[in-house]
Structures are given as C-alpha cells and as structure tokens.
Amino acid sequence: MHKAKVVGAGSYTPETILTNSDLEKVVDTSDAWITRRTGIKERRIATGGMVTSEMAARAARQALEQSDVEAKDLDLVVVGTVTPDRQFPSCACLLQEKIGARKAASMDVSAGCSGFIYALSVANNAIRCGEAEHALVVGAEVLSGVTNWSDRGTCVLLGDGAGAVVLSRTDEDTGIKAVNLRSDGSFGHLLYSVDKLGLQEPAMEIVPGVCEQKPFYLVMDGKPLFKKAVECLEEITRWTLDKAQVKVEELALMVPHQANIRIINALAQRLGLAEDKVYTTIERYGNTSSASIPIALAEAVAGGRLAPRDKLLMVTFGAGLTWGASLVEWSI
Numbered sequence: 001m002h003k004a005k006v007v008g009a010g011s012y013t014p015e016t017i018l019t020n021s022d023l024e025k026v027v028d029t030s031d032a033w034i035t036r037r038t039g040i041k042e043r044r045i046a047t048g049g050m051v052t053s054e055m056a057a058r059a060a061r062q063a064l065e066q067s068d069v070e071a072k073d074l075d076l077v078v079v080g081t082v083t084p085d086r087q088f089p090s091c092a093c094l095l096q097e098k099i100g101a102r103k104a105a106s107m108d109v110s111a112g113c114s115g116f117i118y119a120l121s122v123a124n125n126a127i128r129c130g131e132a133e134h135a136l137v138v139g140a141e142v143l144s145g146v147t148n149w150s151d152r153g154t155c156v157l158l159g160d161g162a163g164a165v166v167l168s169r170t171d172e173d174t175g176i177k178a179v180n181l182r183s184d185g186s187f188g189h190l191l192y193s194v195d196k197l198g199l200q201e202p203a204m205e206i207v208p209g210v211c212e213q214k215p216f217y218l219v220m221d222g223k224p225l226f227k228k229a230v231e232c233l234e235e236i237t238r239w240t241l242d243k244a245q246v247k248v249e250e251l252a253l254m255v256p257h258q259a260n261i262r263i264i265n266a267l268a269q270r271l272g273l274a275e276d277k278v279y280t281t282i283e284r285y286g287n288t289s290s291a292s293i294p295i296a297l298a299e300a301v302a303g304g305r306l307a308p309r310d311k312l313l314m315v316t317f318g319a320g321l322t323w324g325a326s327l328v329e330w331s332i
C-alpha cells in the first residue's frame with residue numbers, strides 16, 4: 001500500500017473585510033458580544049462576482065507553486081464545498097478547467113464544514129490504492145451568499161475563502177498517518193439549508209411559465225450544536241491519535257475547524273493541549289466552513305509553524321452532522 005504526503009499548501013481570501021462594527025449596522029449586535037461569544041473580529045466577503053471556483057483556483061495555484069507538481073500532472077481534484085458556483089458542473093470540474101488539470105478526475109464532496117477532511121480522505125485513499133499519484137484537495141466557500149443577513153445568531157459567524165493542498169504518492173514512512181470520518185444524520189436539524197431543493201420548504205413553486213425560486217440560506221440551533229461539536233471533536237481526535245499511535249503531547253500543531261474560539265479552547269482543554277499548539281484564524285476570517293482548515297494550514301506553513309517530521313492534527317465538525325480528523329507527519 002502506498003502513502004500520501006502533503007507537498008504544497010495555499011489559500012485565498014477575498015479583500016473585502018466586514019468588521020463586527022460594520023455588522024452593528026446590519027443587525028442588533030455588538031463588537032463586544034461577537035468577540036466574547038465567538039472570538040471573531042472580522043471576516044472576508046466575496047464581492048464583484050467572485051465565485052467559489054475562482055477562489056479555489058487561486059488557492060490551488062499557490063499550493064501547486066509550493067510543490068513541484070504541475071496542474072497537468074494531477075490525477076484527481078476533490079473540492080469540499082456546500083456553496084459551489086452551481087449544482088452542476090461540479091465546482092471541481094470548473095476548477096479543473098481554470099487551472100488546466102486536464103487529465104484529472106474531478107468531484108465535489110458535500111459534508112458541511114467537514115468537507116475538506118472528507119475530500120482529503122477521498123484523495124488519500126485514491127493515492128493509497130494506486131488510483132492516483134498526485135491529487136489536489138480544496139475547501140472553498142462563498143458562505144456570504146447563503147447567509148440570512150437578518151439573523152444575528154448566524155450572520156456574525158460566517159465568512160468566505162478557499163484553501164488547498166497538493167498530495168503526492170510516497171513510499172517513505174511519512175505523510176498522512178490516519179484519516180477518520182464520522183456522521184450522524186439524526187442531528188441534521190441543528191444546521192441545515194433552506195433552499196430550492198430542500199424538503200423542509202417545498203420545492204420550487206411552479207406558477208405557469210414562472211419558476212419562483214425560494215431563497216437559499218442556512219439555519220442553525222447554536223447551543224446544542226456547540227455542545228455536540230465539543231463531544232465529537234474530542235472523540236474523533238482521540239480515535240485518530242490512537243489509530244496513528246501518537247500521544248497528545250507529541251503533537252506539534254493542531255489546526256481545528258474555526259467555528260467558535262470557545263469550541264476550540266474547550267477541545268484543547270479536554271485534550272490537555274497547550275494554547276500555543278493550536279492554530280487559529282477565527283479572529284480574522286470567522287467560520288469559512290470547508291475552507292477554514294486549509295486556509296489556517298496554508299498560513300501556518302507560510303509562517304514556519306511546521307517542520308519536517310512534526311505531527312499535525314486537523315479536526316473538524318459540521319452540518320450533517322459530520323465530523324472527522326487527520327493525523328499527518330509533516331514532510332515539507
């Protein structure tokens with residue numbers, strides 16, 4: 001069995017910044033409340049027609065530049081997203097075209113905020129079983145397009161962005177040591193989209209000659225989700241560390257999904273992991289769903305936070321519910 005290792009990481013976040021003070025003008029909220037309850041100070045918003053596949057392409061080009069893999073050599077492109085440009089073609093196919101990954105097979109993975117780790121699992125397995133030699137794994141979202149801007153319970157949390165990694169086959173004893181995925185559909189009611197394809201709101205109303213589209217936005221029950229998130233993150237982290245035979249104290253860095261600083265701190269506390277081993281970007285980007293881990297990872301790499309042989313844990317949870325984690329021995 002082959003192994004996969006990360007050979008490049010990149011990210012892209014839109015230039016437009018929406019601060020907590022800006023949001024005070026949109027809903028009944030305050031910078032103090034958002035900062036205290038979530039850790040978020042500002043988030044990026046895609047403007048001027050910026051779509052998910054374009055942000056994904058910018059992150060992907062940066063990841064490819066860091067590696068010695070060219071787009072034309074990619075065998076697989078997997079994009080974790082819940083906000084693709086359109087239902088079909090997939091965001092991955094649009095991305096493939098933009099970067100010129102002509103020989104790749106391309107697909108999207110929909111797993112809520114766990115999309116990147118689910119996509120990583122798909123690519124890791126394709127490399128392990130010999131189906132692919134080089135793969136691009138992306139998390140990219142335009143959440144501002146599915147935000148209910150009159151719901152202060154959710155609109156203050158979300159942001160836009162994209163992150164990417166390039167994986168290559170290796171026969172060295174390094175790279176991805178474990179990926180674990182879980183889901184439990186019985187908690188789907190805690191975070192879901194109301195959209196034109198949704199079952200909660202009847203599908204498109206067909207008026208003679210007119211297709212009236214329902215709005216598309218997300219709905220969340222924050223309090224129980226918070227509790228469930230901390231439980232799931234701890235469970236999957238311990239399982240993943242066991243599978244990789246790594247102890248918490250051996251971790252060089254944890255890059256968790258950036259949903260709420262209090263969730264991240266609760267997880268670190270339960271694990272007994274020091275604050276300086278946890279990489280956070282939530283203050284600047286909020287929750288960018290599938291993009292949050294690869295954005296944070298690319299920034300950590302650029303900032304010199306990972307050295308060869310360092311043990312990296314990535315862990316996430318999201319709508320579904322889905323959750324997942326990966327233990328990687330760093331190799332660049």
Ligand SMILES: CC(C)(COP(=O)(O)OP(=O)(O)OC[C@H]1O[C@@H](n2cnc3c(N)ncnc32)[C@H](O)[C@@H]1OP(=O)(O)O)[C@@H](O)C(=O)NCCC(=O)NCCS
Pocket residue numbers: 028029030033034037038113152153156191220221222223225226229259260263287317318319
């Ligand atoms: C959403 C979240 C930040 C809310 O924080 P909380 O401490 O649970 O707050 P509550 O929902 O209990 O609300 C407390 C009060 O603040 C108010 N409030 C909610 N959002 C507010 C906002 N943006 N500004 C000001 N007040 C707000 C509520 O109306 C409530 O007021 P009340 O006491 O008068 O009823 C938190 O529950 C959370 O982060 N949940 C998990 C979300 C998550 O991880 N989502 C992504 C999954 S991938």
